[in-house]
Amino acid sequence: MNLGMEAIPHNWHEQIFNLLAERIVVVDHDGIILYINEAYCEFLGTTVEKAINRPVQDVIENSRMHIVAQTGKKELAAIHPINGSEMIANRYPLIVDGEMVGALGTVMFRSPEEWRMYKSKIQNLVEELKYYKTKVEKELKSKYHFHDLIGDSTTFVAVKKLAERISASNSSVLLIGESGTGKELFAHAIHNSSLRQSLPFVAINCASIPEHLLESELFGYDDGAFTGAKKGGKKGQFEIANNGSLFLDEIGDMPLSMQSKLLRVLQEKEVQRVGGQKSIPVDVRIIAATHRDLEKMVEEGRFRQDLYYRLNVIKIEIPPLRKRKEDIPLISMTLLKKMEGKFFRNGIELSLEVKQRLMQHSWPGNIRELENVLERAINVLDGKTIEVYHLPLYLRDQELVSDHVNETNTIMNNPTERNPLPISPLKETLAKVEKEAILNALVVTNGNKLDAAKLLEIGKTSFYEKFKLYDIK
Structure with a gap:
């Protein structure tokens, strides 16, 4: 019974070697080529006849076969630059009856087309790896000075x-x-x-x-520290x-x-x-x-x-924004410049009244809140200047508070400058003020009664009762 290679007719061997998905070269102990298949010769631009019996380094660019044949140390999955490409080479020492007789070398791919196809796939993975590596490295760098x-x-x-x-x-x-x-x-x-x-x-x-x-x-x-732990x-x-x-x-x-x-x-x-x-x-x-x-x-x-x-x-x-209100205009303009690119806008400015309004607010959310307010304003902006009506409702309503405060301060500090008002019973005076507050709230909320009630911080039922009481149309 034939065993191993003996079972294969001898004249098949050459064709089998050429059909392998690898290029093959065999050298003796001195690095002289004893065998090289046609696929390898075709890629090298030579022939089997011209390559046989020549030193391997003279035939194959950057070869290390003669070194492996001397040292007896195998080299697996080594990068082999050849003909402007980088091939994957495996080099094995050949030991017969305990004696180092030569070396076997294989290089993957039978044709440049196969290599290009493989290279394009590998290149995509390399590029993807490079992208994620760069991304991680950037994320590990501090962004601000x-x-x-x-x-x-x-x-x-x-x-x-x-x-x-x-x-x-x-x-x-x-x-x-x-x-x-x-x-x-x-x-x-x-x-x-x-x-x-x-x-x-x-x-x-x-x-x-x-x-x-x-x-x-x-x-x-x-x-293996816990269930679901990443391998390694x-x-x-x-x-x-x-x-x-x-x-x-x-x-x-x-x-x-x-x-x-x-x-x-x-x-x-x-x-x-x-x-x-x-x-x-x-x-x-x-x-x-x-x-x-x-x-x-x-x-x-x-x-x-x-x-x-x-x-x-x-x-x-780090001080809160309310303790450095004089910085608000400068911070606002810096934030706007940063956001202009995001919204494809340029030259956005704040009106004087908006600057005053921003400086009046206590900013419980600090710079993050200011940035949100400005981003909201840009979203509804129809020109290049942010006006009071572009601001959120709670900042627009601030005008009512500040105006009443200013009016009160004027009366208290300059009693002679106030307009003389007829003295009425306190109940009537309070009713007039209450009605005026409801009307102002409706103006601010564009007639939305629910929003007006929220603005005045009173219940919906109470608001409707006062609405009817004062016969507001």
Whole structure:
């Protein structure tokens, strides 16, 4: 019974080699070509007759076959530049009866067309990988610098200078400020002015990640740490931010159980992945931020005192917008310039009355609220100047309040300048004022009674009763 190759007629061998999806070359111990198939010769632009018995490096560009034949070390899936392309080569030493006799080399693809087809597929994957790699690298860079922090007010300039001064330090920074004041922008700017600026900047919001996921997000996990764990495990944000900065936003919302684990990492300068045994050293600068009163939380036992002191090495309090109202026009124009591209507009301005209205408002949502107001205005803008009627209702209604306040101040400060009014019973006077308030509210809401009732902060039933009482048409 014939076994192996003996079962195949000898005159079939050459055709089988040529039909393989690989080019084949065989060299002896000295690197002289003993065999090369036609497909390989065709690609090289030569013939079998011209290639046989010649040194392999003279026939095949960038060949390493003669090296493998000498060292006996195989080379698998090696990139082989040849004829302006990059082929995938496998090189095997040939050992017969325990003696190194030569080497076998294979290169994938039978024709340039096959290679081009394969290359285009691989190239697409390479381009996609490059895109995501670039995207990740960009996301790990800080986006803002100190010149992006807008404001000329004394309080804001002082805070900005302090932040710039401490940027070069490696000490932890605690940013305190109301929601929307720009704490994240400060964190970016501090990193960008630090010695770590070319290294990763990683931001994580402690309030937005569920408690059961926060540990694995921060510290990573090992293979098989839990059901659904990614094969091979996953790096945590501390490892990703190694040698750079880690921005822990809303640190006041971190659960107590996680606070103790975070403290250990900051003290030991090493992390242990979930389900892992090995300690991984990390060098990370912490920039934390919160809108909460951490000192009060420490007193109430809701925030660890030792962690608070560890984070509160450099404390920076960012003032709310209402405490730097003189910056509002400048901030508004900067935000408008930023949004013009998004809306394909240019040259948008604020009317003087709008600037005054914006400066009168208390801005509980701070710069984030201001940005929302301006974006809403651009959406309904019909020209290039934002007027009062482009503003949201609650800012338009401010005029009524400010006018009454101004009128009251004028009467109180200059009693001789007020218009003399006939003295009426207080009940009648209050009724007139009430009717006028209802009429004004209806003007502001374009006749919408429900909105007018909300504006006056009275119930729908009460509003309709007064509407009938004063015979308002």
